[in-house]
Amino acid sequence: MLNKKTLIAISISVICSNAYAGAFQLNEHSASGLGRAFAGDAAIADDASIVARNPAGMTKIERAQVSGVVSYISPDVSVTGESAPNGTNASLLNDNSIAPSAIVPAGYFVLPINEQMTLGGGAFSNYGLSTEFDENYPAGQLAGETALTTVNFNISAAYKLTDALSLGAGFNLVYADAHLIRHIGQTPLGLPNNVEAANLSGDDVSFGWNVGALYEVNTENRFGLSYRSQVDLDLKGDYSNQLPAALGGLAGTIVPGELAIALPDIAEFSGYHAVTNTFAIHYSVQWTDWSDFKELAAYVEGKEEAVFSKTEDFSDAYRVAIGATYQLSPTFLVRAGIANDATPTNTAHKSISIPDSDRIWYSAGLSYSPTKQHKIDFAVSFIDGESVTFEEQDDFGQTWGFESHGDASLAAMQYSYTF
Numbered sequence: 465m466l467n468k469k470t471l472i473a474i475s476i477s478v479i480c481s482n483a484y485a486g487a488f489q490l491n492e493h494s495a496s497g498l499g500r501a502f503a504g505d506a507a508i509a510d511d512a513s514i515v516a517r518n519p520a521g522m523t524k525i526e527r528a529q530v531s532g533v534v535s536y537i538s539p540d541v542s543v544t545g546e547s548a549p550n551g552t553n554a555s556l557l558n559d560n561s562i563a564p565s566a567i568v569p570a571g572y573f574v575l576p577i578n579e580q581m582t583l584g585g586g587a588f589s590n591y592g593l594s595t596e597f598d599e600n601y602p603a604g605q606l607a608g609e610t611a612l613t614t615v616n617f618n619i620s621a622a623y624k625l626t627d628a629l630s631l632g633a634g635f636n637l638v639y640a641d642a643h644l645i646r647h648i649g650q651t652p653l654g655l656p657n658n659v660e661a662a663n664l665s666g667d668d669v670s671f672g673w674n675v676g677a678l679y680e681v682n683t684e685n686r687f688g689l690s691y692r693s694q695v696d697l698d699l700k701g702d703y704s705n706q707l708p709a710a711l712g713g714l715a716g717t718i719v720p721g722e723l724a725i726a727l728p729d730i731a732e733f734s735g736y737h738a739v740t741n742t743f744a745i746h747y748s749v750q751w752t753d754w755s756d757f758k759e760l761a762a763y764v765e766g767k768e769e770a771v772f773s774k775t776e777d778f779s780d781a782y783r784v785a786i787g788a789t790y791q792l793s794p795t796f797l798v799r800a801g802i803a804n805d806a807t808p809t810n811t812a813h814k815s816i817s818i819p820d821s822d823r824i825w826y827s828a829g830l831s832y833s834p835t836k837q838h839k840i841d842f843a844v845s846f847i848d849g850e851s852v853t854f855e856e857q858d859d860f861g862q863t864w865g866f867e868s869h870g871d872a873s874l875a876a877m878q879y880s881y882t883f
Contacts, residue, residue, distance in 0.1 A: 489730075489752060490592050492589075492876065493513055493517065494570070494841070494878055495878035496829065496841045496843070497513065498535065498843035499799035499801070499841065500746065500788070500789065500800065501785045501786075501825040502801070502803065503734075503785035503787030503801040504688075504746025504747060504787060505517045505748055506734035507686050507734035507735055507736040508736050509522070511525075511531050511839065511878070512573055512574040512584065512880060513533065514574075515573075515574065515584045515586040515620055516586055518632065518676035518688045519622050519633060519634045519674065519675070519690075520622050520630040520676040520690070521622070521630070521678050521688055522622040523622045523623075523630040528575045528883040530571070531880040533570040533572075533877070534567060534876065534877055535567070536567055537565060537568060537873075538875075539565070539870065539871070540873070541868070543559045543562060543816050544558050544867045545865070546853065547855070547864065547865030548603075548864055549862040554865070557601075557864065559597060559601070566592075568592070570589070571588075572584065572588075580624045580625075581622070582623075583619075584619075585620060586618050587615060589613075589614050590692070591612065591614045592612055592613050594612075595607075595610045597609070599657070600658050601647065601649060603649050603856070604646060604649025604658075605647070605661055606649075606816050606856050606864065608647055608662075609643070609644065611643045612640065612642045616637075617638075618637075618674070629677065630677065630679075630680075632675065633673065634673065636692075636693075638670050638695045639668075640697050640725070641666075642667070642723075644663070644664045644665070645663050646662040649661075651862075653711070660705050660707075664701065664702070664703045664721050664723075665701045665702055666700050666723065668697045668698050668700065670696055671695070674690065674692040676691070683738070685736070685737050685738070689731075689732070689733050689734075692729060692730040694753065695726070696724070696727075697726070697727065698722065698723075699723045699724070699725060700722050702718045702720065703720070704716060721763070721764055722763045728753040728754050728756060729753045730750065731750070731753075732748055734746065734749075735747050735748075741791075742790060744788065745787070745788050747785060747787070748783075749782065749784050750783040750784075751781075752783075754780055754781050755808075757778040780808065781808035783805045785804075785825070786802060786803075787801025787802070788800055788801070795832060795833050796831070796832060797833075798830055799831070800827065802824065802825060802827070803824070803825035804825075805825060805847075816856065816866055821852045821870065822849070825846075825847050827843065827845040827846075828843065828845075829841060829843035836882065837881060837882050838880075839882075840878070840879055840880075841876075841877065842877055843875070845874040846873055846874075847871060847873075849872075851869040853867045854868075
């Protein structure tokens with residue numbers, strides 16, 4: 465029936481968007497990291513934000529420290545209509561701003577216990593998305609509003625086994641909240657475009673873990689390796705639509721809905737090398753296990769079997785970054801970096817709710833340390849995404865053609881206080 469099929473279609477959309485890393489992954493953990501395109505983030509440990517990338521790196525923080533971050537993300541994501549069914553003017557599909565701006569906060573603390581043991585924690589996000597289309601959009605079943613918010617609360621510990629090797633581990637509590645609205649759009653039924661075909665909201669709390677290692681060859685060279693586990697979420701909440709009962713709709717009745725989402729595991733390898741007393745280079749390779757994301761299945765109350773399932777067939781994705789830092793003076797340090805961020809999405813399953821593509825990051829940053837206790841970081845980044853062209857079918861078998869393009873500008877500020 466139409467309402468159940470539409471529930472599945474929007475459930476699939478909660479997994480994807482033109483976010484700020486591959487698919488709906490977020491990297492915005494710190495301003496110090498953003499300034500170098502997050503190159504070397506598992507090895508550098510220049511402030512307490514290392515908690516988000518590699519707990520073993522906390523042993524590089526010699527005194528208790530707290531750090532707060534605010535990142536501002538301004539996407540420029542557009543969709544251009546290439547073709548439309550039933551003689552509809554394809555230009556009606558044009559939308560030059562489908563992703564709203566967002567503020568992503570984060571906070572961390574690190575507490576050295578002795579020369580070997582360090583404790584730490586933080587609150588940050590690894591995944592999130594938001595896309596919005598007008599409620600009268602002709603291809604309403606494929607568009608609408610899609611939002612996924614996650615918050616990761618972490619507690620970590622690190623132990624310095626030798627002068628060269630440190631190990632760390634962490635426990636993560638992850639809260640996720642999703643909200644989606646789809647409208648009927650242009651159909652043979654003759655209903656107004658803005659009739660809600662689906663309205664789904666749900667949340668869940670789940671748990672995960674992370675581990676890391678830091679190996680210091682000497683004071684000028686070190687390597688970091690980290691791994692963050694998959695987190696399984698079972699989003700439960702309310703589902704409704706405004707479709708008439710004669711069409712199999714709910715006419716506004718609210719029923720329970722459920723969708724399982726697996727936030728994929730992540731591994732990162734980083735290197736840091738001080739070339740001189742003032743200049744260093746660093747790099748990272750990040751792997752995200754998207755290949756486990758083969759299909760999605762959604763359920764409604766009273767049905768033991770999935771009312772619909774859809775193949776996604778994502779591939780593992782890699783993000784490769786290289787950067788440099790230069791100590792201008794005892795109080796000023798500058799950073800720069802570039803990264804290649806690959807999309808995990810399958811060409812056969814592109815969507816305007818998945819306007820994801822390969823992208824390049826260009827980043828720069830400045831660190832100001834007026835005293836040994838205070839450090840302020842500023843960073844900016846521009847993300848240049850590729851254009852993609854694809855077609856989609858709605859529940860009525862109507863085929864819509866699109867070209868999407870997504871860029872983003874990022875800015876971040878961070879304050880760290882060392883006790």
